[in-house]
Amino acid sequence: MIKVENLSKVFKTSKKFPGLFGSIKGLFTREYTEKKAVNNISFEIASGDIVGYIGSNGAGKSTTIKIMTGILTPTSGRVLVDGIEPYKNRQLNAKKIGVVFGQRTQLWWDLPLNESFSFLKDIYEVSEDDYKERMKFFTDVLGLDEFIMQPVRTLSLGQRMKADLAASLLHNPKILFLDEPTIGLDVVVKEKVRKAIKEIHAKYGTTIILTTHDLQDIEELCSKIIIIDEGRVVYNGNREDLQKNFGNGIVLNLRFSQNEKIDETSLKNLFLEDKSFSEKGELSFAFSDGMYSIGFSKDEFSSSEILKKILQKYQIEDFSVESTSIEDIVKKIYNTASLERTRL
Numbered sequence: 001m002i003k004v005e006n007l008s009k010v011f012k013t014s015k016k017f018p019g020l021f022g023s024i025k026g027l028f029t030r031e032y033t034e035k036k037a038v039n040n041i042s043f044e045i046a047s048g049d050i051v052g053y054i055g056s057n058g059a060g061k062s063t064t065i066k067i068m069t070g071i072l073t074p075t076s077g078r079v080l081v082d083g084i085e086p087y088k089n090r091q092l093n094a095k096k097i098g099v100v101f102g103q104r105t106q107l108w109w110d111l112p113l114n115e116s117f118s119f120l121k122d123i124y125e126v127s128e129d130d131y132k133e134r135m136k137f138f139t140d141v142l143g144l145d146e147f148i149m150q151p152v153r154t155l156s157l158g159q160r161m162k163a164d165l166a167a168s169l170l171h172n173p174k175i176l177f178l179d180e181p182t183i184g185l186d187v188v189v190k191e192k193v194r195k196a197i198k199e200i201h202a203k204y205g206t207t208i209i210l211t212t213h214d215l216q217d218i219e220e221l222c223s224k225i226i227i228i229d230e231g232r233v234v235y236n237g238n239r240e241d242l243q244k245n246f247g248n249g250i251v252l253n254l255r256f257s258q259n260e261k262i263d264e265t266s267l268k269n270l271f272l273e274d275k276s277f278s279e280k281g282e283l284s285f286a287f288s289d290g291m292y293s294i295g296f297s298k299d300e301f302s303s304s305e306i307l308k309k310i311l312q313k314y315q316i317e318d319f320s321v322e323s324t325s326i327e328d329i330v331k332k333i334y335n336t337a338s339l340e341r342t343r344l
Protein backbone atom coordinates (compact mmCIF):
# COMPACT_ATOMS: atom_id res chain seq x y z
CA MET A 1 0.00 0.00 0.00
CA ILE A 2 2.85 2.38 0.89
CA LYS A 3 6.40 2.06 -0.31
CA VAL A 4 9.18 4.34 0.88
CA GLU A 5 12.46 3.94 -0.98
CA ASN A 6 15.75 5.55 0.06
CA LEU A 7 13.90 8.63 1.09
CA SER A 8 15.84 11.70 2.20
CA LYS A 9 14.79 15.23 3.00
CA VAL A 10 17.25 18.01 3.59
CA PHE A 11 16.02 21.39 4.79
CA LYS A 12 18.10 24.37 3.78
CA THR A 13 17.74 27.47 5.87
CA SER A 14 19.66 30.63 5.19
CA LYS A 15 22.03 31.61 7.97
CA LYS A 16 20.98 34.65 9.95
CA PHE A 17 23.69 37.05 11.00
CA PRO A 18 23.04 39.00 14.19
CA GLY A 19 22.27 42.75 14.35
CA LEU A 20 21.64 45.36 11.70
CA PHE A 21 25.03 44.83 10.12
CA GLY A 22 24.19 41.14 10.00
CA SER A 23 20.93 41.78 8.17
CA ILE A 24 22.77 43.81 5.55
CA LYS A 25 25.43 41.14 5.25
CA GLY A 26 22.62 38.61 4.84
CA LEU A 27 21.45 40.47 1.75
CA PHE A 28 24.72 39.87 -0.02
CA THR A 29 25.97 36.55 1.24
CA ARG A 30 23.98 33.41 0.83
CA GLU A 31 25.10 30.96 3.42
CA TYR A 32 22.93 28.02 4.26
CA THR A 33 22.72 25.55 7.05
CA GLU A 34 21.49 22.13 6.10
CA LYS A 35 19.39 19.82 8.21
CA LYS A 36 18.97 16.24 7.14
CA ALA A 37 15.55 15.57 8.63
CA VAL A 38 15.08 12.22 6.86
CA ASN A 39 18.18 10.23 6.01
CA ASN A 40 17.83 7.48 3.42
CA ILE A 41 14.93 5.54 4.89
CA SER A 42 13.05 2.65 3.32
CA PHE A 43 10.03 0.72 4.53
CA GLU A 44 6.78 -0.76 3.29
CA ILE A 45 3.34 -0.70 4.81
CA ALA A 46 0.77 -3.34 3.91
CA SER A 47 -2.88 -2.67 3.30
CA GLY A 48 -5.03 -2.72 6.43
CA ASP A 49 -2.16 -2.41 8.91
CA ILE A 50 -2.05 0.04 11.79
CA VAL A 51 1.55 1.17 12.01
CA GLY A 52 3.06 3.15 14.85
CA TYR A 53 5.69 5.54 13.48
CA ILE A 54 7.65 6.62 16.50
CA GLY A 55 10.85 8.38 17.52
CA SER A 56 12.01 11.19 19.78
CA ASN A 57 11.35 14.90 19.13
CA GLY A 58 12.88 16.02 15.86
CA ALA A 59 13.48 12.45 14.65
CA GLY A 60 11.82 13.18 11.30
CA LYS A 61 8.35 11.70 11.75
CA SER A 62 6.26 14.68 10.68
CA THR A 63 8.59 15.32 7.77
CA THR A 64 8.04 11.76 6.49
CA ILE A 65 4.28 12.13 6.93
CA LYS A 66 4.32 15.42 5.06
CA ILE A 67 6.08 13.73 2.15
CA MET A 68 3.65 10.81 2.20
CA THR A 69 0.72 13.21 2.15
CA GLY A 70 2.20 15.30 -0.67
CA ILE A 71 2.82 18.47 1.37
CA LEU A 72 6.61 18.20 0.96
CA THR A 73 8.79 16.94 -1.90
CA PRO A 74 11.68 14.58 -1.15
CA THR A 75 15.27 15.70 -1.70
CA SER A 76 16.02 12.20 -2.98
CA GLY A 77 14.39 8.79 -3.07
CA ARG A 78 10.71 8.29 -3.54
CA VAL A 79 7.42 7.39 -1.94
CA LEU A 80 4.57 5.44 -3.50
CA VAL A 81 1.18 5.68 -1.84
CA ASP A 82 -1.24 3.23 -3.43
CA GLY A 83 0.79 3.36 -6.62
CA ILE A 84 1.24 7.12 -6.96
CA GLU A 85 3.88 9.62 -5.88
CA PRO A 86 1.90 11.95 -3.61
CA TYR A 87 3.92 15.15 -4.20
CA LYS A 88 3.59 14.71 -7.98
CA ASN A 89 -0.11 14.07 -7.93
CA ARG A 90 -1.53 15.85 -4.94
CA GLN A 91 -5.17 15.90 -6.01
CA LEU A 92 -5.42 12.22 -6.80
CA ASN A 93 -3.54 11.43 -3.60
CA ALA A 94 -5.89 13.61 -1.55
CA LYS A 95 -8.82 11.45 -2.60
CA LYS A 96 -7.16 8.34 -1.24
CA ILE A 97 -5.84 9.65 2.04
CA GLY A 98 -7.06 11.29 5.21
CA VAL A 99 -4.77 13.36 7.43
CA VAL A 100 -4.96 14.61 10.98
CA PHE A 101 -2.23 16.81 12.41
CA GLY A 102 -2.90 16.85 16.13
CA GLN A 103 -1.00 20.12 16.47
CA ARG A 104 -3.33 22.10 14.23
CA THR A 105 -6.79 21.77 12.78
CA GLN A 106 -7.57 21.36 9.12
CA LEU A 107 -11.08 22.71 9.62
CA TRP A 108 -12.40 26.18 8.94
CA TRP A 109 -11.92 28.16 12.09
CA ASP A 110 -15.03 30.32 11.98
CA LEU A 111 -17.50 27.87 10.46
CA PRO A 112 -19.84 25.81 12.57
CA LEU A 113 -18.62 22.24 12.46
CA ASN A 114 -21.66 20.89 10.57
CA GLU A 115 -21.01 23.42 7.78
CA SER A 116 -17.38 22.34 7.61
CA PHE A 117 -18.60 18.82 7.12
CA SER A 118 -21.02 19.72 4.32
CA PHE A 119 -18.24 21.69 2.65
CA LEU A 120 -16.00 18.62 2.74
CA LYS A 121 -18.85 16.51 1.42
CA ASP A 122 -18.98 18.73 -1.68
CA ILE A 123 -15.22 18.96 -2.09
CA TYR A 124 -14.82 15.20 -1.99
CA GLU A 125 -18.04 14.57 -3.90
CA VAL A 126 -19.45 12.24 -1.26
CA SER A 127 -22.95 11.00 -2.13
CA GLU A 128 -25.87 11.95 0.10
CA ASP A 129 -26.36 8.35 1.23
CA ASP A 130 -22.70 7.78 2.08
CA TYR A 131 -22.57 11.10 3.87
CA LYS A 132 -25.55 10.25 6.05
CA GLU A 133 -24.28 6.77 6.82
CA ARG A 134 -20.77 7.96 7.73
CA MET A 135 -21.98 10.94 9.77
CA LYS A 136 -24.17 8.61 11.77
CA PHE A 137 -21.24 6.30 12.42
CA PHE A 138 -18.91 9.15 13.43
CA THR A 139 -21.58 10.64 15.66
CA ASP A 140 -21.92 7.27 17.37
CA VAL A 141 -18.22 6.63 17.89
CA LEU A 142 -17.06 10.20 18.47
CA GLY A 143 -20.10 11.86 20.05
CA LEU A 144 -20.10 14.70 17.49
CA ASP A 145 -23.68 15.80 18.18
CA GLU A 146 -22.62 17.43 21.44
CA PHE A 147 -20.76 20.21 19.63
CA ILE A 148 -21.59 19.96 15.92
CA MET A 149 -23.33 23.36 15.79
CA GLN A 150 -20.39 25.23 17.33
CA PRO A 151 -17.78 27.16 15.32
CA VAL A 152 -14.51 25.23 15.28
CA ARG A 153 -12.68 28.01 17.15
CA THR A 154 -14.92 27.48 20.19
CA LEU A 155 -14.25 23.73 20.46
CA SER A 156 -12.17 22.27 23.24
CA LEU A 157 -8.99 20.47 22.18
CA GLY A 158 -10.59 17.04 22.61
CA GLN A 159 -13.70 18.03 20.67
CA ARG A 160 -11.55 19.51 17.91
CA MET A 161 -9.51 16.34 17.62
CA LYS A 162 -12.70 14.27 17.28
CA ALA A 163 -13.97 16.71 14.67
CA ASP A 164 -10.69 16.54 12.74
CA LEU A 165 -10.75 12.77 12.84
CA ALA A 166 -14.30 12.62 11.44
CA ALA A 167 -13.45 15.24 8.80
CA SER A 168 -10.40 13.31 7.63
CA LEU A 169 -12.54 10.21 7.12
CA LEU A 170 -15.61 11.67 5.47
CA HIS A 171 -14.53 10.53 2.00
CA ASN A 172 -13.64 7.05 3.36
CA PRO A 173 -9.95 7.20 2.43
CA LYS A 174 -7.95 3.99 2.02
CA ILE A 175 -5.12 5.42 4.08
CA LEU A 176 -5.22 7.54 7.20
CA PHE A 177 -2.24 9.53 8.52
CA LEU A 178 -2.50 10.55 12.14
CA ASP A 179 0.31 12.81 13.37
CA GLU A 180 -0.07 12.88 17.16
CA PRO A 181 -3.84 12.36 17.33
CA THR A 182 -3.86 12.18 21.14
CA ILE A 183 -1.54 15.09 21.93
CA GLY A 184 -2.75 17.18 24.84
CA LEU A 185 -5.85 15.10 25.51
CA ASP A 186 -6.89 13.93 28.96
CA VAL A 187 -6.84 10.20 29.69
CA VAL A 188 -10.57 9.75 29.19
CA VAL A 189 -10.67 11.51 25.82
CA LYS A 190 -7.49 9.69 24.74
CA GLU A 191 -9.22 6.42 25.43
CA LYS A 192 -12.27 7.55 23.41
CA VAL A 193 -10.13 8.59 20.47
CA ARG A 194 -8.28 5.25 20.54
CA LYS A 195 -11.55 3.36 20.67
CA ALA A 196 -12.88 5.39 17.74
CA ILE A 197 -9.73 4.65 15.72
CA LYS A 198 -10.15 0.93 16.44
CA GLU A 199 -13.80 0.99 15.39
CA ILE A 200 -13.04 2.93 12.21
CA HIS A 201 -10.32 0.44 11.36
CA ALA A 202 -12.60 -2.51 12.03
CA LYS A 203 -15.41 -1.08 9.92
CA TYR A 204 -13.50 0.30 6.94
CA GLY A 205 -10.21 -1.64 7.03
CA THR A 206 -8.33 1.66 6.66
CA THR A 207 -4.53 1.49 6.56
CA ILE A 208 -3.37 3.73 9.41
CA ILE A 209 -0.01 5.37 10.06
CA LEU A 210 0.16 6.98 13.44
CA THR A 211 2.83 9.01 15.21
CA THR A 212 2.64 9.51 18.92
CA HIS A 213 4.68 10.05 22.05
CA ASP A 214 2.12 8.15 24.11
CA LEU A 215 3.18 4.54 24.01
CA GLN A 216 -0.19 3.46 25.31
CA ASP A 217 -1.48 4.41 21.84
CA ILE A 218 1.03 1.99 20.33
CA GLU A 219 0.26 -0.75 22.81
CA GLU A 220 -3.47 -0.53 22.17
CA LEU A 221 -3.59 0.22 18.46
CA CYS A 222 -0.56 -0.82 16.48
CA SER A 223 0.39 -4.24 15.19
CA LYS A 224 3.51 -2.90 13.48
CA ILE A 225 6.11 -0.43 14.68
CA ILE A 226 8.67 1.64 12.83
CA ILE A 227 11.10 3.53 15.05
CA ILE A 228 13.20 6.31 13.62
CA ASP A 229 16.05 8.23 15.16
CA GLU A 230 17.87 11.17 13.59
CA GLY A 231 16.14 10.48 10.29
CA ARG A 232 17.07 6.77 10.15
CA VAL A 233 15.01 3.64 10.71
CA VAL A 234 16.25 1.86 13.84
CA TYR A 235 13.45 -0.70 14.16
CA ASN A 236 10.86 -2.03 11.75
CA GLY A 237 8.74 -5.00 12.68
CA ASN A 238 5.83 -6.42 14.62
CA ARG A 239 4.99 -4.96 17.98
CA GLU A 240 4.84 -8.44 19.45
CA ASP A 241 8.30 -9.35 18.15
CA LEU A 242 9.64 -6.17 19.66
CA GLN A 243 8.29 -7.24 23.01
CA LYS A 244 9.60 -10.77 22.52
CA ASN A 245 13.11 -9.75 21.49
CA PHE A 246 13.68 -6.83 23.75
CA GLY A 247 11.27 -7.11 26.52
CA ASN A 248 10.21 -10.56 27.45
CA GLY A 249 11.43 -9.34 30.73
CA ILE A 250 9.91 -9.80 34.13
CA VAL A 251 10.92 -8.01 37.28
CA LEU A 252 10.14 -9.62 40.59
CA ASN A 253 10.14 -7.09 43.43
CA LEU A 254 10.61 -8.43 46.93
CA ARG A 255 10.35 -6.94 50.37
CA PHE A 256 11.92 -9.18 53.00
CA SER A 257 10.72 -9.50 56.56
CA GLN A 258 12.34 -7.03 58.94
CA ASN A 259 14.23 -9.67 60.93
CA GLU A 260 15.70 -11.17 57.76
CA LYS A 261 19.40 -10.43 57.47
CA ILE A 262 19.94 -10.21 53.77
CA ASP A 263 22.23 -8.40 51.41
CA GLU A 264 22.69 -8.33 47.67
CA THR A 265 25.60 -10.78 47.64
CA SER A 266 23.82 -13.46 49.62
CA LEU A 267 20.76 -13.11 47.41
CA LYS A 268 22.89 -13.44 44.29
CA ASN A 269 24.78 -16.40 45.68
CA LEU A 270 21.58 -18.23 46.40
CA PHE A 271 21.04 -18.48 42.65
CA LEU A 272 24.67 -18.64 41.52
CA GLU A 273 25.38 -21.65 43.68
CA ASP A 274 22.38 -23.54 42.34
CA LYS A 275 23.24 -24.97 38.93
CA SER A 276 19.60 -25.47 37.97
CA PHE A 277 19.42 -21.66 37.92
CA SER A 278 22.89 -20.51 36.93
CA GLU A 279 22.98 -22.75 33.87
CA LYS A 280 19.50 -21.93 32.71
CA GLY A 281 19.78 -18.24 32.04
CA GLU A 282 20.67 -14.83 33.30
CA LEU A 283 19.29 -13.04 36.32
CA SER A 284 19.84 -9.42 37.17
CA PHE A 285 19.68 -7.93 40.64
CA ALA A 286 18.91 -4.47 41.92
CA PHE A 287 18.27 -2.93 45.29
CA SER A 288 16.52 0.29 46.18
CA ASP A 289 14.40 1.63 49.04
CA GLY A 290 14.59 -1.65 50.95
CA MET A 291 13.17 -3.48 47.95
CA TYR A 292 15.11 -6.17 46.09
CA SER A 293 14.39 -6.66 42.42
CA ILE A 294 15.27 -9.67 40.34
CA GLY A 295 15.04 -9.37 36.57
CA PHE A 296 14.84 -12.28 34.16
CA SER A 297 13.38 -13.39 30.84
CA LYS A 298 10.02 -15.11 30.69
CA ASP A 299 11.56 -17.62 28.27
CA GLU A 300 14.12 -18.79 30.80
CA PHE A 301 12.49 -18.64 34.21
CA SER A 302 9.09 -18.46 35.82
CA SER A 303 8.33 -16.11 38.69
CA SER A 304 7.08 -19.02 40.79
CA GLU A 305 10.34 -21.01 40.63
CA ILE A 306 12.33 -17.95 41.66
CA LEU A 307 9.95 -17.16 44.46
CA LYS A 308 10.01 -20.77 45.64
CA LYS A 309 13.81 -20.75 45.79
CA ILE A 310 13.81 -17.61 47.89
CA LEU A 311 11.12 -18.86 50.24
CA GLN A 312 13.19 -21.95 50.99
CA LYS A 313 15.68 -19.73 52.77
CA TYR A 314 14.07 -16.38 53.54
CA GLN A 315 10.84 -14.96 54.78
CA ILE A 316 9.27 -12.27 52.66
CA GLU A 317 6.72 -9.68 53.60
CA ASP A 318 5.52 -8.68 50.19
CA PHE A 319 6.23 -9.11 46.51
CA SER A 320 5.06 -7.86 43.12
CA VAL A 321 5.66 -8.93 39.54
CA GLU A 322 6.09 -6.45 36.69
CA SER A 323 6.53 -7.16 33.03
CA THR A 324 8.65 -4.88 30.88
CA SER A 325 6.37 -2.41 29.17
CA ILE A 326 6.63 -1.29 25.58
CA GLU A 327 7.73 2.03 27.07
CA ASP A 328 10.83 0.44 28.63
CA ILE A 329 11.67 -1.27 25.35
CA VAL A 330 11.35 1.87 23.29
CA LYS A 331 13.45 3.77 25.83
CA LYS A 332 16.08 1.08 25.48
CA ILE A 333 16.06 1.37 21.68
CA TYR A 334 16.19 5.19 21.76
CA ASN A 335 19.13 4.93 24.16
CA THR A 336 20.96 2.38 22.05
CA ALA A 337 20.47 4.55 18.99
CA SER A 338 21.90 7.60 20.72
CA LEU A 339 24.77 5.54 22.14
CA GLU A 340 25.67 4.39 18.64
CA ARG A 341 25.60 7.99 17.50
CA THR A 342 28.10 9.07 20.12
CA ARG A 343 30.37 6.20 19.18
CA LEU A 344 30.43 7.21 15.50
Ligand SMILES: Nc1ncnc2c1ncn2[C@@H]1O[C@H](COP(=O)(O)OP(=O)(O)OP(=O)(O)O)[C@@H](O)[C@H]1O
Pocket residue numbers: 011012013035036037055056057058059060061062063064
Ligand atom coordinates in the same frame (compact mmCIF):
# COMPACT_ATOMS: atom_id res chain seq x y z
N1 LIG B 1 10.47 23.46 7.24
C1 LIG B 1 11.59 23.15 7.90
N2 LIG B 1 12.70 23.88 7.77
C2 LIG B 1 13.84 23.56 8.41
N3 LIG B 1 13.96 22.52 9.25
C3 LIG B 1 12.87 21.75 9.44
C4 LIG B 1 11.62 22.01 8.78
N4 LIG B 1 10.73 21.08 9.16
C5 LIG B 1 11.38 20.27 10.01
N5 LIG B 1 12.66 20.65 10.19
C6 LIG B 1 13.67 20.00 11.01
O1 LIG B 1 13.73 18.62 10.66
C7 LIG B 1 13.89 17.80 11.83
C8 LIG B 1 12.78 16.78 11.90
O2 LIG B 1 11.54 17.44 12.18
P1 LIG B 1 10.15 16.69 12.28
O3 LIG B 1 9.10 17.71 12.46
O4 LIG B 1 10.01 15.75 11.15
O5 LIG B 1 10.37 15.86 13.63
P2 LIG B 1 9.33 14.94 14.42
O6 LIG B 1 9.93 13.58 14.47
O7 LIG B 1 7.96 15.08 13.86
O8 LIG B 1 9.41 15.55 15.89
P3 LIG B 1 8.25 15.82 17.00
O9 LIG B 1 8.11 14.52 17.74
O10 LIG B 1 8.89 16.86 17.87
O11 LIG B 1 7.03 16.26 16.30
C9 LIG B 1 13.95 18.76 13.00
O12 LIG B 1 15.29 18.98 13.33
C10 LIG B 1 13.30 20.02 12.48
O13 LIG B 1 13.81 21.16 13.11
Ligand SMILES: [Mg+2]
Pocket residue numbers: 061062063179
Ligand atom coordinates in the same frame (compact mmCIF):
# COMPACT_ATOMS: atom_id res chain seq x y z
MG1 LIG C 1 6.17 15.85 14.57
